[in-house]
Amino acid sequence: FYDLKELFRIFCVHGGLSPSIQTLDQIRTIDRKQEVPHDGPMCDLLWSDPEDTTGWGVSPRGAGYLFGSDVVAQFNAANDIDMICRAHQLVMEGYKWHFNETVLTVWSAPNYCYRCGNVAAILELDEHLQKDFIIFEAAPQETRGIPSKKPVADYFL
Template identity: 75%
Template sequence: MSELDRQIEQLKKCEALKESEVKALCLKAMEILVEESNVQRVDAPVTICGDIHGQFYDMKELFKVRYPDRITLIRGNHESRQITQVYGFYDECLRKYGSVNVWRYCTDIFDYLSLSALIENKIFSVHGGLSPNINTLDQIRTIDRKQEVPHDGAMCDLLWSDPEDIVDGWGLSPRGAGFLFGGSVVTSFNHTNNIDYICRAHQLVMEGFKWMFNNQIVTVWSAPNYCYRCGNVAAILELDENLNKQFRVFKAAPQDSRGAPAKRPPPDYFL
């Protein structure tokens, strides 16, 4: 068994790695991520996964169905120093390691994560949505992503925005970051960039996935029974080499295979 395999097995048992091991892994991850584009090219076949929100046991179930040689990570709104300080990761690192070093190693990686992916030049994948400051994929490619998520601007919008049926054009987001955007915005973006549809996450949908605007954008949510109380199913989207779609819907991992849920459920901000 390689050193990396041993570390994976250790993590599967929810045993913390040594601080020095975390540092080495984070540095290795940076070496890989720094080479990636803001719009990372991805070849099919591929499986698209949405939010996990720290539900580790469901993540283990989820990645049994992945293509093992095709993992591309893109940044979400929670890959942020500010958000992880508020919602538990900072505290968890401090509790388990007695210092904030591990939190710093991990959050430094966030700055290297790609902002989006483009599958076979036809499917645009982004965590949140679109931005009034972005019309083309080339504009995304010019963003300096190696920074904490800004409070506004194009990079912020890509990670925070949401599609909304009742909005015509652009609207204010109740999240306090990003925008709401309507069908005309999606139609224009898809036409300008010659893509078939947008695939994003960011919003809980009870059925696991949801199409909007005549199948021009789809939300994929991959955390079942979110917060162990929402009762939703989750989904992943599998694309074959010809981009034929198959959604796989699944329920939460069995209760006897998981630990106790967090004592403090996240607020509606997450939704």
Template identity: 60%
Template sequence: MKAGTTTDVESHIEKLMRCEKLKEPQVKDLCNRAKEIITKDPNLLILSTPITICGDIHGQLPDLVELFSVGGAIPWTTYLFLGDYVDRGYNSIETFLLLLALKVRYPTRVHLIRGNHESREITQVYGFYDEVLRKYGSITVWKYCIETFNVLSLGAVIDGRVFCVHGGLSPTVEVFDDIKVIERNQDVPHSGAMTDLLWSDPDDKGERLSHCEQNGWGMSPRGAGFIYGPDVVDRFRMQNGVEFIARAHQLVLEGYKWHFRNTVVTVWSAPNYCYRCGNVASILEMEPNNEFFTIFEAAPQSTRVAFLQKKVPDYFL
């Protein structure tokens, strides 16, 4: 079959939905085609409703298929994925390639932004590198994926009223124009605006412990990015004219969680995370002037593929 055709990509989608491995030349072609499309996207995607927002996937391919079953098939549903497609799950390579194939086939219906795990350094520690080496016998496919990670957009704005990002805010990002000028075609640095967008978290520790919210910026226990309080969020919302921030990056046992009087929401889309956490997952379905969450559980065991890996490492950030 000739590479680079619509039929070719549809064949890839069918195979990947069944968790069948693509050949190395097919991966190279798919990544090149995806990069060509994604590179043309701005750092900050401008999107409109109706659209469905999805949080971390982490290589849980059967649960991604379940997500499409719950949220609606592409192209009849438009999706925005907030990053962390790989690591920790059994099928990171198939998961990421499926999303790329869907992006190539339906570029206006699938939107992908970068998470902190779409990184050369992180994937060498948390499973993706080892998975590709085991399945392909070399790291060439991993390198193709790394090159694709490096062109992913850093955020999105929906209907001008919702800012979407993987992690959170940055002390060096006050307005959207600050995001638009970031040089994104690189591996994730150890610090700076790009890193903060991918790594930062809302600081609700004070709210949990003392029933009061902690203001300002703080050092992140993750070792990258920052923790930020409600005053930071309110200032960012006012300066950019958005109602709330939708982000992923943190496991939420109930599938989603509102922070700071419903000005930040965490969306988590990997049910039974690491195959043992027992959590449900969610997607945020947005319509004009309305949004609602749909909760879903892990795919039935009967639909799961017989995995090569027998034990999941204790990978938690």
């Protein structure tokens, strides 16, 4: 058996952090069944990026923020977590560590937009949260099929 606290030491998010959110409990209160607003906590969680800076910065994306290692250290300590795992930025090597391995970007779209030439990665965790990365390249063009149309889940608007 596992101590549940031991299993939940990694916060997974699409983009990053928000200056409006200090705790995981605040994230739980967000009404997620809606269009993503142009600003605010939900927008920030989707579009913010780590940056070698101090504090918060303006994102060149026009949505979300740039956040530094001090912001991550404060968030991780307040929530008793070890790491933030995110996926929002293209990483040519498939994954990239930030801030002394307290933030991890995992990119799983090989040869993004059919032109970037990047590899992709998947993070595997064992029962002790030991990390292993599986790196893969895009499938050759001649082996790609046409995907079948699947029904859209009701939580997408």
